[in-house]
Amino acid sequence: MLEGESSWRFPLPAEGVVLVGRDDKADLKLKDESVSRRHARILVTDEGARVVDLGSQNGTSINGRQLEDARPLLSGDVLSFGAVVAVVRAKRRPMPARRALDADRLMGQLREEVERALRYGRPLTVLTLALAEQGSSEREAVEAVLGSDAGPAEAAGWLDGEHLLWLLPEVSGDPGEEGMGERVEALLSACPRARLGSATCPSDGCDAETLVAAARTAARTAAPGGFASAAEDITRVSLGERTVLVADPAMAQLYALLRRLAASELPVLVCGETGAGKENAAFAVHHWSRRASGPFVPVNCAALPEGLVESELFGHERGAFTGATTSRAGLLESAQGGTVFLDEVGELPASAQAKLLRALEVRRITRVGDTRERPIDIRVVAATHRDLEAEVAAGRFRQDLYFRLGAATVLLPPLRERPREVPMLARDFLERACVALGRGELELASGTLHALSRHTWPGNVRELRNLMDYVAAAVTGDVVEPHHLPARMSSGRTAAQAEVVEPEPEHALAPAHRPRLPLAQEIRELERRRMQEALEAAEGVQTRAAALIGMPIRTFSFKLKQLGLQPRSARRGTSPE
Numbered sequence: 230m231l232e233g234e235s236s237w238r239f240p241l242p243a244e245g246v247v248l249v250g251r252d253d254k255a256d257l258k259l260k261d262e263s264v265s266r267r268h269a270r271i272l273v274t275d276e277g278a279r280v281v282d283l284g285s286q287n288g289t290s291i292n293g294r295q296l297e298d299a300r301p302l303l304s305g306d307v308l309s310f311g312a313v314v315a316v317v318r319a320k321r322r323p324m325p326a327r328r329a330l331d332a333d334r335l336m337g338q339l340r341e342e343v344e345r346a347l348r349y350g351r352p353l354t355v356l357t358l359a360l361a362e363q364g365s366s367e368r369e370a371v372e373a374v375l376g377s378d379a380g381p382a383e384a385a386g387w388l389d390g391e392h393l394l395w396l397l398p399e400v401s402g403d404p405g406e407e408g409m410g411e412r413v414e415a416l417l418s419a420c421p422r423a424r425l426g427s428a429t430c431p432s433d434g435c436d437a438e439t440l441v442a443a444a445r446t447a448a449r450t451a452a453p454g455g456f457a458s459a460a461e462d463i464t465r466v467s468l469g470e471r472t473v474l475v476a477d478p479a480m481a482q483l484y485a486l487l488r489r490l491a492a493s494e495l496p497v498l499v500c501g502e503t504g505a506g507k508e509n510a511a512f513a514v515h516h517w518s519r520r521a522s523g524p525f526v527p528v529n530c531a532a533l534p535e536g537l538v539e540s541e542l543f544g545h546e547r548g549a550f551t552g553a554t555t556s557r558a559g560l561l562e563s564a565q566g567g568t569v570f571l572d573e574v575g576e577l578p579a580s581a582q583a584k585l586l587r588a589l590e591v592r593r594i595t596r597v598g599d600t601r602e603r604p605i606d607i608r609v610v611a612a613t614h615r616d617l618e619a620e621v622a623a624g625r626f627r628q629d630l631y632f633r634l635g636a637a638t639v640l641l642p643p644l645r646e647r648p649r650e651v652p653m654l655a656r657d658f659l660e661r662a663c664v665a666l667g668r669g670e671l672e673l674a675s676g677t678l679h680a681l682s683r684h685t686w687p688g689n690v691r692e693l694r695n696l697m698d699y700v701a702a703a704v705t706g707d708v709v710e711p712h713h714l715p716a717r718m719s720s721g722r723t724a725a726q727a728e729v730v731e732p733e734p735e736h737a738l739a740p741a742h743r744p745r746l747p748l749a750q751e752i753r754e755l756e757r758r759r760m761q762e763a764l765e766a767a768e769g770v771q772t773r774a775a776a777l778i779g780m781p782i783r784t785f786s787f788k789l790k791q792l793g794l795q796p797r798s799a800r801r802g803t804s805p806e
């Protein structure tokens with residue numbers, strides 16, 4: 230029972246009637262003014278419990294739905310008598326074997342449980358057992374455990390021939406918790422060579438598929454006869470002063486591949502959306518290579534000043550052009566013995582592409598205005614958010630350079646395709662931001678984690694990190710609630726819905742009531758808004774902002790000036806992070 234600031238347990242009788250209300254004669258006596266004297270009645274028989282509202286002033290609801298007729302109570306139901314909330318927990322009862330559900334129904338039930346857990350901020354844990362072998366004897370042993378240990382609201386069943394899924398509403402996944410430890414023990418003593426994994430909503434995921442994937446991955450990492458929770462399944466890849474957090478299996482595989490590639494001298498091409506972590510991936514290759522003690526030189530090819538691209542990359546001699554008062558080594562030369570990270574390599578102009586190809590082939594560069602060739606000993610890791618193959622087909626990128634750079638190509642998935650990593654990264658960034666600000670810890674409310682999991686993250690990990698920096702600075706209490714997030718995130722849209730362009734507020738009005746603006750002006754306003762949003766998501770980096778909304782960079786820059794928008798200064802060369 231949760232009433233005002235206090236909470237307590239009210240055990241229901243094995244059989245009988247329980248009157249709920251403020252009346253002195255009530256069995257379940259409540260004090261809150263929102264509760265009527267004779268508010269509701271709970272009837273308990275050997276078939277279960279049912280609740281009926283007695284015409285109360287503020288009504289009784291179950292799981293957010295107003296009660297009209299008597300309704301059976303299930304473990305995990307959230308009951309509201311006016312403002313007083315009660316969570317129903319059934320005592321353990323043997324589960325008849327027929328409760329083992331088929332995979333579709335089980336996933337359907339999990340979706341409902343996830344929705345309920347998120348809506349009412351209640352815990353929910355899923356257990357996945359991976360059998361050591363597909364034989365029937367282990368299955369039978371597991372089913373016997375389900376028959377004797379599962380509570381009435383705890384659905385369980387087989388996802389496939391070897392994976393069992395057990396849903397535990399109201400369990401927060403702590404191994405010491407009542408309802409958790411003994412189930413783990415019961416399953417593993419029934420199948421001593423099986424592996425068991427758990428995942429909890431919302432900290433390990435806010436949808437059924439993510440939770441199951443997280444629990445399965447955790448089970449895979451457990452030793453035979455062992456148990457692992459998804460929370461322990463986060464890898465902190467330490468790269469000197471950088472730390473990369475990895476939980477998604479695709480990311481774990483990608484980092485394992487980068488480690489293998491690092492041992493070779495092959496150029497690596499990292500493809501992925503803006504802010505997805507391409508620079509971290511490039512740095513990992515450098516850090517794990519024999520060049521780790523040499524320099525790592527990031528070059529943002531999109532931000533090299535027009536007309537100076539070649540002199541920036543290859544250096545120049547004194548007097549090579551107006552303003553070249555001294556000789557200067559280029560970025561490639563300054564990476565001697567180390568690694569050059571050519572970010573946004575697809576933006577290099579054609580002449581620089583030709584010169585870069587030659588430099589990589591002969592391992593020598595010629596500074597602008599010089600005739601001498603200088604040897605270079607560098608490894609190149611390049612990155613792009615573009616489809617370079619398409620750029621080659623369109624004649625914008627040299628095929629020979631593409632083949633040279635893309636000897637080993639790795640694809641970094643966007644953050645929206647690694648939902649398991651969103652809560653984990655959010656917590657980590659928030660913790661770091663709080664430490665940096667010297668403020669107390671902040672917790673992410675379950676509604677907030679849910680909102681984060683529904684967002685589509687066009688700016689990927691960078692957008693998430695910036696958001697956590699913002700909430701650490703802006704939120705005064707100790708919990709980040711959904712209303713602290715920008716409106717575009719707390720609107721409750723799903724990822725799929727977010728793909729649909731929202732009507733602008735004025736378009737939402739009936740045509741007759743819309744303010745009449747000249748069409749050109751309306752288009753300009755829309756353009757201004759979209760460009761501003763894209764600039765925010767891309768941290769002021771114009772090329773990325775332009776790419777986000779599919780506008781050619783030159784048009785974007787021109788319109789920025791025309792519309793009087795203020796870009797923040799774009800980074801150049803090294804990363805400001």
Ligand SMILES: Nc1ncnc2c1ncn2[C@@H]1O[C@H](COP(=O)(O)OP(=O)(O)OP(=O)(O)O)[C@@H](O)[C@H]1O
Nearest residue numbers: 472473474502503504505506507508509690691806
């Ligand atoms: N898995 C991760 N763990 C921790 N931090 C991460 C992770 N992935 C990305 N980041 C952080 O997110 C930010 C953006 O990452 P990064 O600069 O590597 O992205 P990028 O793809 O190179 O971006 P761009 O295309 O804009 O150059 C950085 O601060 C980086 O440290």
